[in-house]
Amino acid sequence: MLWALTSAASHTYSSKRQHSAAEPDSASAHSAISTLNDSTYIAHADTFAPDSFSTLSESQRQRKRLSPDTSASAPKPRINRVKTDINTNVDISASDSLVLVGRNNAYLYGNSEVKYGAQQITAAEIDLDMATNTVYAVGAPDSTGEIAGNPVFEDNGSQYQAKTMRYNFETEKGIITDVITEQGEGYLTGGVTKKNADGTFFLQNGRYTTCDNHDNPHFYFQITKAKVKPQKDIVTGPGYMVLAGLPLPLALPFGYFPFSEKYSSGIIFPSFGDDYNRGFYLADGGYYFAINDNIDLALTGELYTKGSWGLKARSAYVKRYKFSGSFDLSYIKTILGDKGAPDYSQSTNFQILWSHSQDAKANPNLNFSASVNFTTAGYTRNDLNSYYSSAFTENTKSSTVNLTYRPPGSKWSFSTTASVAQRTQDSTLAVSFPNITVSMSQLAPFKRKRAVGAEKWYEKIKLSYSGVFNNSLTAHQDQFFKKSLIKDWRNGMRHTVPISATFNALQYINITPSVSLTDRMYTTKVRRQWDPNASVEVCDTSYSLYNVWDFTASVSLDTKIYGFYQPLPFLGNKVKMIRHVLTPTVSFSGNPDFGSPFFGYYGSYMKPDATGNLQKQTYSMFPNSLFGVPGQGRSGTVSYQLANNVEMKVRDDNDSIGERKVSLIENFSVSQSYNFAADSLNWSNINTSLLLKLTKNFNLNLSATWDVYTYQLNSAGTPVRVNIPRWKAGKGIGRLSSTGTSFSYSFNNNTFKKKKDKNSDKDKNSGKNNSDTEPDPMANGASKNESHEQHGSDIDLNPDGYMAWEVPWNFTVNYSIGYAYGSFNKKKMEYDGKITQNLSFSGNIRPTKNWNFSFSASYNFDTHRIAYMNCNITRDLHCFSMRASFVPLGPYKSYNFHISVNSSLLSDVKYDKRSSISNGVTWY
Secondary structure (H helix, E strand, C coil), X not given: CXXXXXXXXXXXXXXXXXXXXXXXXXXXXXXXXXXXXXXXCCCCCCCCCCCCCCCCCHHHHHHCCCCHHHCXXXXXXXXXXECCCCCCCEEEEECEEEEECCCCEEEEEEEEEEEECCEEEEEEEEEEECCCCEEEEECEECCCCCEECCCEEEECCEEEECCEEEEECCCCEEEEEEEEEEECCEXXXXXXXXXXXXXXXXXXXXXXXXXXXXXXXXEEEEEEEEXXXXXXXXXXXXXXXXXXXEEEEEEECXXXXXXXXXXXXXXXXXXXXXXXXXXXXXXXXXXXXXXXXXXXXXXEEEEECCCCEEEEXXXXXXXXXXXXXXXXXXXXXXXXXXXXXXXXXXXXXXXXXXXXXXXXXXXXXXXXXXXXXXXXXXXXXXXXXXXXXXXXXXXEEEEEEEEEECCCCCCEEEEEEEEEEEECCCCEEEEEEEEEEEEEEEECCCCCCCCCCCCXXXXXXXXXXEXXXXXXXXXXXXXXXXXXXXXCCEEEEEEEEEEECCEEECCCEEEEEEEEEEEEEEEEEEEEEEECCCCEEEEEEEEXXXXXXXXXXXXXXXXXXXXXXXXXXXXXXXXXXXXEEEEEXXXXXXXXXXXXXXXXXXXXXXXXXXXXXXXXXXXXXXXXXXXXXXXXXXXXXXXXXXXXXXXXXXECCCCCCCEEEEEEEEEEEEEEEEECCXXXXXXXXXXXXXXXXXXXXXXEEEEEEEECEEEEECCCCCEEEEEXXXXXXXXXXXXXXXXXXXXXXXXXXXXXXXXXXXXXXXXXXXXXXXXXXXXCCCCCCCEHHHHHHHHCCCCCECCCCXXXXXXXXXXXXXXXXXXXXXXXXXXXXXXXXXXXXXXXXXXXXXXXXCEEEEEEEEEECCCCEEEEEEEEEEEEECCEEEEEEEECCCCCCEEEEEEEEXXXXXXXCEEEEECCCCCCCCCC
């Protein structure tokens, strides 16, 4: 018997020596060996008895190893091509190999690899029988005694890991033990697996899991037997679920796991649970339609044992570079209580959600968008998925659909809008459709196309245009479709043309005259008169097209006055200069009395009062009109405004120019007007506003109104403003009548990090020159930070030399406060002030990378307690996800617990526990 050791050394085998050594019946082995070019063959006829190697058992052959000294040092794997009886060449590669010429066997050692077409086997050791075209592959112990280099089989893109593998390239059949392969989103393992020529696998004692911890998965389905079509499906016999190594009493007579890399339709399995008021339920089950790559559809439903049911349709659509959106339609029929009982009720509700957005690249001149959130009054209260959301605290819902067109190269734009506003508190709808807007941007109609010389005064005249058509109705939800389109809907048009120009006088004063023309068009007009016989007011409504127009002329003057102040000595030398900018504005405006009979916007009639004396009653002929009517009385008003800005320039060594600006008062303004044409109450209220930049990201904006007149009681005991200024009554210039502000601020773990890092850098710089730095006893006297730098560690350390531990968190607070007149105090003859406040806050914290806590709440200052709170806890369990949400306070007290497998393939492997909304929820 001839045997040969093949190494990576480059030598040429002598064909004469090979021919004389080969046995007559080993032609195939001779052919195989002759193709192993650049290899060294060392023949030792007396090494083994003629049949000694063939008498070794398979396990003995697996353990049989050549001494490391028998091969060249650090051989590299090389690829050789073996020509066998099968049609395709077999490529082999290994660090070392042993070929038995007479027996047509090749033994590959170290990084062994055998390729046959699209099939490939890699392992630590491979036994190749060229007579039967069979490969046997196993792993080998490494220097620590652990088995390494287990066989890996690849076939048409699928990969299989195993402990032992026997495979026939000609029949494409094989036996595999302890196989591990990825199928779909999960991993399949099998004790003993048989591969057929058609690519299917039959296995025994297997398990399927989506956990990538193959040796100890957190969960898996134990399978007695299964048939596998790679990347298509798995059909199993009886099986059961194992969680954390503990078998669960969840047995299945068979299992079916489909895999598809393509976009496909399929069944949506429902979730189950129980609701206190509606009984046990199956929810969110149905069918998913993969219509095409641009649109899909999911039809689901829910069914309760006490009779309630619901249907839902959800669709998402997208057209690349064109548009995208989604559409949801839900219908719920809710039955509560027992039929015939006093608490029995039945209601139907629905919801429409539509979101549509257009890609900016689709059409720069035409844009269509939609944001629809329409629900009936009881939908949120009866929807199972709304129990734990903030939907209960929403008082209003709004929907808008908009289409805008801007012709290219034109100053005109056109848009139409449909909007719906819902007030959930009383089920009131405010519908506006259609809203058509036509606008023209500002232009200079008298400007010359070719300017020659200085600009003429008339070239500075500019005008623009805005036209609006609106049709709206406000009604209760139940009465909406019963309203008359002509009598109940309010509609109208408004045209606005502002004309203005700006001139400069005396170099520093800007003079801006302006005229604003407004025309309103309505379809109804109401005339009223008093019927003395019936003692009632009689209304006569006429339907036609009526124009209500007015105009206002004004001229304003403004300038800027600068003041500079040297810093006071006690401020030190860091403040270089303080600048104060005062912007005074004076304007004059006027308009005629549009309430006179000449214009025909107001009417009057005589009506007797309680004493029988006739009193003149004036009324508007266009009541409840969309755009109102011009005011009564002449107006000749002069108004003023004083705007202030104060900034300070300070030295800053960290700035590139050595100084920076600090805003002390961003804006503080005072404004008031005086109407010369009014017969009384000539002064308007004083308006003030204050804007402060407290930090880089936080501004305080405060506005206030001050009442300048006093109040008295009329004959009916109602307080009215009288023409007595407060300063004449000795009550000061004005009394605060209204003010308010609001702000929102967010904090997180990085908010103060920048300042902390600056201080840390200073400490480091000072520490380098400090000879008393604490030495690290484990670093040969070096300090802890020096030791860390010497070792080049990537671990972040805190100033004490320990590993830094950072917990991401954020907190957001929203606060608003307002002050306004409340009830009238007849003793003081003043309105008492009333303060309203709103506070809401939210936040989250991640103590570890797997835990996350979040919450949101609002505080009621009237009841001095938290009005609503929602808390959420989530935990990443590697291949599972757990979340819990609960409302611990208020009328919506409830909880929800959910745990499920992360994989979408096994999304129905979950557990849900939820409560109904109740004041009597128990937390145990």
